[in-house]
Amino acid sequence: MKAVIVNPKKQGVEVKDVDIKEPLGKRQVRVKSIFTGICGTDRGIVNAKITFTYPPNGYNFLILGHEELGIVEEVGEDVTTLKKGDYVVPVVRRGCGVCLNCKIGRQDFCETGNFVEAGIRGKHGFMREEFVDDELWLVKVPDELKEIAVLTEPLSNVVKAIDELLFVQRRMVWTCEDSTFECRNAFVVGSGPIGTFFSLILTTLGFNVYIINKRDPSPIEEYIAKRLGAEFINSKTETEEKLPNADLIVDTSGVPSAFIPLMNKMKPNSALILFGTVEGEKYEITSDLITAIVEKNIIVMGSVNASKKDFQGALNYLSIWRSRYLDILEKMITSKVPVDKAPEVLISKPKGEIKTVIQW
Amino acid sequence: MKAVIVNPKKQGVEVKDVDIKEPLGKRQVRVKSIFTGICGTDRGIVNAKITFTYPPNGYNFLILGHEELGIVEEVGEDVTTLKKGDYVVPVVRRGCGVCLNCKIGRQDFCETGNFVEAGIRGKHGFMREEFVDDELWLVKVPDELKEIAVLTEPLSNVVKAIDELLFVQRRMVWTCEDSTFECRNAFVVGSGPIGTFFSLILTTLGFNVYIINKRDPSPIEEYIAKRLGAEFINSKTETEEKLPNADLIVDTSGVPSAFIPLMNKMKPNSALILFGTVEGEKYEITSDLITAIVEKNIIVMGSVNASKKDFQGALNYLSIWRSRYLDILEKMITSKVPVDKAPEVLISKPKGEIKTVIQW
Amino acid sequence: MKAVIVNPKKQGVEVKDVDIKEPLGKRQVRVKSIFTGICGTDRGIVNAKITFTYPPNGYNFLILGHEELGIVEEVGEDVTTLKKGDYVVPVVRRGCGVCLNCKIGRQDFCETGNFVEAGIRGKHGFMREEFVDDELWLVKVPDELKEIAVLTEPLSNVVKAIDELLFVQRRMVWTCEDSTFECRNAFVVGSGPIGTFFSLILTTLGFNVYIINKRDPSPIEEYIAKRLGAEFINSKTETEEKLPNADLIVDTSGVPSAFIPLMNKMKPNSALILFGTVEGEKYEITSDLITAIVEKNIIVMGSVNASKKDFQGALNYLSIWRSRYLDILEKMITSKVPVDKAPEVLISKPKGEIKTVIQW
Amino acid sequence: MKAVIVNPKKQGVEVKDVDIKEPLGKRQVRVKSIFTGICGTDRGIVNAKITFTYPPNGYNFLILGHEELGIVEEVGEDVTTLKKGDYVVPVVRRGCGVCLNCKIGRQDFCETGNFVEAGIRGKHGFMREEFVDDELWLVKVPDELKEIAVLTEPLSNVVKAIDELLFVQRRMVWTCEDSTFECRNAFVVGSGPIGTFFSLILTTLGFNVYIINKRDPSPIEEYIAKRLGAEFINSKTETEEKLPNADLIVDTSGVPSAFIPLMNKMKPNSALILFGTVEGEKYEITSDLITAIVEKNIIVMGSVNASKKDFQGALNYLSIWRSRYLDILEKMITSKVPVDKAPEVLISKPKGEIKTVIQW
Structure with a gap:
């Protein structure tokens, strides 16, 4: 064959x-x-x-x-x-x-x-x-x-990461005064398939999503952001003031210079999911960043791979989005x-x- | 007005x-x-x-x-x-x-x-x-x-109960050797709207569902059971041998005589969700039942009402089923x-x- | 040998x-x-x-x-x-x-x-x-x-039950406004070694403990209750009014007639731990009891045995009490x-x- | 006054x-x-x-x-x-x-x-x-x-961090084949009072503890390490080979150059607790470190302050150690x-x- x-x-x-x-x-x-x-x-x-x-x-x-x-x-x-x-x-x-x-x-x-x-x-x-x-x-x-x-398979890895995040954040009250996540802001760094899956899941869970990349969106990316009610931020041209403070940052780039500068936006009790990997990058961090992680009870969580339950979870999300965002999936x-x-x-x-x- | x-x-x-x-x-x-x-x-x-x-x-x-x-x-x-x-x-x-x-x-x-x-x-x-x-x-x-x-509203109450169950059962390993719930048998006592929602969610989560009532199914109930791959058991006419052991029993009837006899099927680490309420019923329990609950680490969990997050969860399930089981929802x-x-x-x-x- | x-x-x-x-x-x-x-x-x-x-x-x-x-x-x-x-x-x-x-x-x-x-x-x-x-x-x-x-061994089983309880009760906010358990009332049914261990652990965790038996306390039991700041209630002679509402009931008797009547004292979100087993007892329950379990989100939890981590936990408690209640342990x-x-x-x-x- | x-x-x-x-x-x-x-x-x-x-x-x-x-x-x-x-x-x-x-x-x-x-x-x-x-x-x-x-107060902050760690690590199986933490290695960076409290708690929980500082231990530090069965490592003079791989690193120094080089020892599913804060330090990290965090599902967790329940937890630990390590507490x-x-x-x-x- x-x-x-x-x-x-x-x-x-x-x-x-x-x-x-x-x-x-x-x-x-x-x-x-x-x-x-x-x-x-x-x-x-x-x-x-x-x-x-x-x-x-x-x-x-x-x-x-x-x-x-x-x-x-x-x-x-x-x-x-x-x-x-x-x-x-x-x-x-x-x-x-x-x-x-x-x-x-x-x-x-x-x-x-x-x-x-x-x-x-x-x-x-x-x-x-x-x-x-x-x-x-x-x-x-x-x-x-x-x-x-x-x-399903690429999505399953995102499902695993989110599943773990939601468990881990039960260390305190992370839901809003109405029990939802609607008061929470999430930055998704990267707008490839993994970034798009994170944006889709986080929107579905009620987060306000900001998609961040070092360039302007492609027409499809612009379409997806609009359909999700998310904002696409070009971190090269747009000033940081456009961004609110973050309850969650998801990095899908692996590039330290892409997500570390955003960490000064992290709120108390917030989380950073590391999902991307690259080679050959370097970045200088300061003890001020460490202090912020300590003083704000911040969690940084690497996440890789997925188990069978996450594949099933991915199929459930695909069914939700087939009802709600089939156009996005097809694009x-x-x-x-x-x-x-x-x-x-x-x-x-x-x-x-x-x-x-x-x-x- | x-x-x-x-x-x-x-x-x-x-x-x-x-x-x-x-x-x-x-x-x-x-x-x-x-x-x-x-x-x-x-x-x-x-x-x-x-x-x-x-x-x-x-x-x-x-x-x-x-x-x-x-x-x-x-x-x-x-x-x-x-x-x-x-x-x-x-x-x-x-x-x-x-x-x-x-x-x-x-x-x-x-x-x-x-x-x-x-x-x-x-x-x-x-x-x-x-x-x-x-x-x-x-x-x-x-x-x-x-x-x-x-x-959405009646479903939200079911979503809350399942959400709590899944948290509570993390007290030990309740997932199967492939990380799913596909080795788990759930009995749903009652086939009204609440029972049907439990059957839908549990099927969606991978459980093998047995719908139990004291009568034969109506044509719609028979249709739903078949579509879900669930079995409808008439507890009046069918012998207990048709039922496997249970990892989960959900009672939506409130009638002790409907669910207590089934409890002798409960496996170690299993759970009983109480969701139904009625008036005027009585039932005699024995210390053997108490012993079984103890020796098998069984949890019995009453569940009522739902919060806003569960309404959102219910809408997500409706979207899944709109893709997968729209015929059931319409019926x-x-x-x-x-x-x-x-x-x-x-x-x-x-x-x-x-x-x-x-x-x- | x-x-x-x-x-x-x-x-x-x-x-x-x-x-x-x-x-x-x-x-x-x-x-x-x-x-x-x-x-x-x-x-x-x-x-x-x-x-x-x-x-x-x-x-x-x-x-x-x-x-x-x-x-x-x-x-x-x-x-x-x-x-x-x-x-x-x-x-x-x-x-x-x-x-x-x-x-x-x-x-x-x-x-x-x-x-x-x-x-x-x-x-x-x-x-x-x-x-x-x-x-x-x-x-x-x-x-x-x-x-x-x-x-250590008998205590380990109690440690396991409490450990599981505390995890399970994270399904909602069960701690008090000062983050402790000091607003919580626990009834311990039975005053043998297992009941005494539950009373000791629950006191150590900050609960207000009521020790319940169908008779007056022995001199040692009276001593222990007093040392713990707990109240010993003879359920045969003392009226129910002496008891507050309960956030937790622990049954160490296995006798349904000993703990089921107390369940009408159970507060919303409360838990009943079943730990005792006997033979040959019967008790009639009503659908009102089931309704209360549902409407109040009550959990009933059987618990048996212990793992090695619980033996270590038991040794830690013994060290605490050796500092604090050596007299009780010796008695x-x-x-x-x-x-x-x-x-x-x-x-x-x-x-x-x-x-x-x-x-x- | x-x-x-x-x-x-x-x-x-x-x-x-x-x-x-x-x-x-x-x-x-x-x-x-x-x-x-x-x-x-x-x-x-x-x-x-x-x-x-x-x-x-x-x-x-x-x-x-x-x-x-x-x-x-x-x-x-x-x-x-x-x-x-x-x-x-x-x-x-x-x-x-x-x-x-x-x-x-x-x-x-x-x-x-x-x-x-x-x-x-x-x-x-x-x-x-x-x-x-x-x-x-x-x-x-x-x-x-x-x-x-x-x-009590300084210890309470350590109790909070450990309490949170143990909850967060329930995201997967982190206990050993005998349900304890005895197969787990913890590095504690720093040997001041906070570092000593971490070493005491982690030893009490069954971890193998390595106390790490940039100098030789003082006589008291040497005494404490020996009493705990922990190893004191001078990271300036001793080669990395003396250290096993780590399931947990606790940094009490706040100095990136003290703990980041140790991160290459971190095992899959391991955790890094950040507890220390300083000013004016810098350190260059690489995308290889980010990749390791991702591929190994590592969690980094900042932790600050404590609630009343942690003060009670601290008193319980003090009672344990009064039985077991009163000499350490007094020193x-x-x-x-x-x-x-x-x-x-x-x-x-x-x-x-x-x-x-x-x-x-």
Whole structure:
């Protein structure tokens, strides 16, 4: 079958016929690919900028792809929750089996680091015509979401971060005098797919959202901000006075110079979610910043990956937004390309891209 | 304007022209009624079976109605979050202003009992052509939900109960080996609107749902159970062996003989949510039941009312189900009657009713 | 060595020389007994009233004893946290190894029921001159507690219940306007060792404690109540008016007629902890009680057993009370008997007993 | 009466006779000072390095002192919980009365910043012969702690931080396979009184503690580390290899260069508590550090101040340590000086000081 493969040690990507025998276990499911999304991690692997990638045991190549939507083709004899024709999204990270969080299905909190991730490290990904996977790690997708459910995996990571935030902030009263979050201001730094998901969830939860980037919005970004009732701030040209104080900052950029200057807007009891990662940046912090974090009981929280429950949560959000913001979701998928064009869009990002997906 | 009124001391209900002057405060909103739902509490008041009802100060009558959907007609000069034409649902209970939970907008946990509830105690309800209310206690409804948002208020109470359950059950690991609730069995006792909402939410969260009643399902109930992948059990005719062990029982009946016999199915770490209330029932419990609660770390949790955040949560669930189960929501509103027919449907429940609403 | 043994199928108990070979594993510890406490469960086994008891695999008898204090005699070569001469208390329940709670060391929440408990089911207890156990399940005891640390095990179960209560009650604001529990009234039903531990912990946490029993206090009980600033109420002779409303009721009796009538005193948001178990009692409840649980958001919480962290918590409380209430702790150990007298005090409870311990 | 006063606008401190009339309200208590502790904040005020200090309304001076132990001299007629002769510690911060956290007695999470703090901003402190205060904000001290309870206030702030940490870390499984914290390593940066309290609490909770400073330990510090079974690491002379990976870092220094280099030791799911504040320091961070926080789900948590419940928690810890580590507590109070010597020890720190207190 056709697959998009890389050699983890080298730059480059190709579409190739691979011959992988995957017998169907009793509690396993054979899935045909429908869409596979492309993200920065895929491009990082293709361009040999991500060092932690490696092929599965016994292979000298890695099949890419972790943002998948597929359809069930065949089920093993003991499978009870899925049937031929069901849409599914596979969980990406599989636990180490040793640490306590992996033992309870929370491999997003794996403590040993000995997990594998489909299409990233130690496990073939989903950029191929079909694959076999355990029933346990396939998330059933409601039929009506089939056109947008390729967004489930990236969204799941945002759901996990927000879920954790809301638990952590129960350390005190963080809700408003009417029990909602409507008095709370959130800055979302970055307006790519992850930033957009944060803006969507935070709006849905009642926050006043400010989308911050170092440039003017693209037409789609402007459209999304307007539809959400959010404000798009160009941090290069607009003065800080346009921004209120913040109860929450979410950084999706990874760039310290993008979010640290905003921290002087942080209110008592506020939180900063760190979600983005980049390389090679530096920034000088002062003890005044540390003092502010202390005196204001501020929490800074890194968040990575997601568990199966977060995939289900993501599907619930997609259903909410299918009712409320279907136009936004549709605009987020900026292009669908056939697999033969995959190398092209994997090597460099198409102009105006929010999310590019491969259509199988 | 026309209003549906009762004299809290007597049986009976009438539609009458009332002359209530409600000047519009700066942070207030004038709302025109669109739909008002009818529930057991309304009928209890009309049939003088509910003793805690009383009119607002200075009135000898009470306007009924607490399940409301309206449209904004006029806003006070300092109103910022609503505008003419917005759909809104008002919060029912208003806090005592004294206890700590009311001070933080959680009047559903009022500790003094000195709250008022629109259409129930001490505050006129919404079964009238229009009313004025504080911006703070009006929940904005997404336009696409206008046909079903009259369900928001009853659903909000279910959302609160589930929200609390999920927090409380973090006392240990209650999620399954894949981090979801897919290994968990929930019994929902009762198949009225509240029971149906519990079944919908629990299905959405991944539970295996068993709907239990003392009779066969009506055609609509059968339809709903099937659509949800739930099983409807007639506890009179079907043997207990059809039921697995339970991780959660939700009672919406209030009848001890309906749910206590099921408690011998409760698994370690399970929970029983009590949501229903009736009068005049008795049941004998044994020390064996107490022993089981102790030895199995079981929690029994009464839950009443909802705060504004739960109304927002309810709207989110309505949006999910509008994508996924719109047919169910539409079937739940079994009839829409004009206000002049309100007394008739308030005195006795129409046959086959799940939810009857007044259309203004 | 001498051991106190039972035949789980029959009434009776004897002190016998048993020949159990226990080689010392690398991560194991040989412990010499100092004190072993006696509780209702021991007497239930001896009098063949407890049906769930059974011997370890391959044995036709069970060594009794689960409330142990010992001293380390010898350590395996890989033991790092204990050394000869250290005082230790062993954890009683050992997990099933299969359910998620057991996998993370919370066997007190075992879901399969396939745990073993030393001296109770499937594992020899500690009423013997010495035993070998895993380092992992031995809790180090500070030297200064050696005279009272035999109380650790029963206290650990109370610590677990309170720990869970405090988490669960974060579902709303349960603390007072000064952030403490000083405005909260707790009824403790029962004045045996478990009731006394609840009274001690609740006093330490700031609650106003009412100790309730169906009789007048013994002189020691009167002393303890006074020392704690608690009130002892004879529910047979004193009218209910002496009691305020309750924020918390803890039942240590297991007798429904002892705690259910008190439930009409329960305030909104209050909790009832069920801790006691008996046989053969019945009580009629009404739907009014169910209504009160619903309308007041009441939680009823069964609690059993404890994990190692609770043993450590118990030792911390013992250290607090050694500073503050050493007299109470010393009075709680009402007699120390040599092992040869064990059968006598195991068959029937000595008069005036709070806690009887075997001294080795 | 004699009081230690400052003019918040100027450097300097003096002992003066002040004439403050404090009539005793019905729910108030007159307290005679026994001991008042001195900390860095007091010295910061005296040396005019703390800018946020200001006198109470209507005064041109501020009485210093917030670490107080006093004895009740006289109680108002409605006081119920205190009597003449009781030992008390007053809460330092008093809420704004407006924000939700202050409304529920959690002024340590004040959101407006409009609180006052005795001896620091807007309210006279306790370095005076006597003062009148509300019963509500006086914490009763068990008699047996009178020699060490002057440590309650600084300890309360540590208790709050740890309490919050333990709640926040319930976001995943942070306990070990035996349910304790015995597999967890904590670095405590700084060995002053706050660092020592963190080391004491963390040891009591089962953590393996590493005390880190930029110099060799003083004899007292060496003694304390040994008694706690902790390791004292001189970060200037000892190589990083001596340190294991960290599950928790607590910084009590406020100096970025002291704790940021240690962050490369942080394990997945670990936490960094920021507690210290200084001025004028700078440090360059890299995007690699941000990436590590993200990829490892790390939490950084600022923590300041304490509520009344934390003062009670502090007294409980003092009782534990009075049983277990009384020698440490006694060594921590390195000198007791009469009030006339207060200016001297307020202007500069005595050599070898851990805690200096004024004896009244």
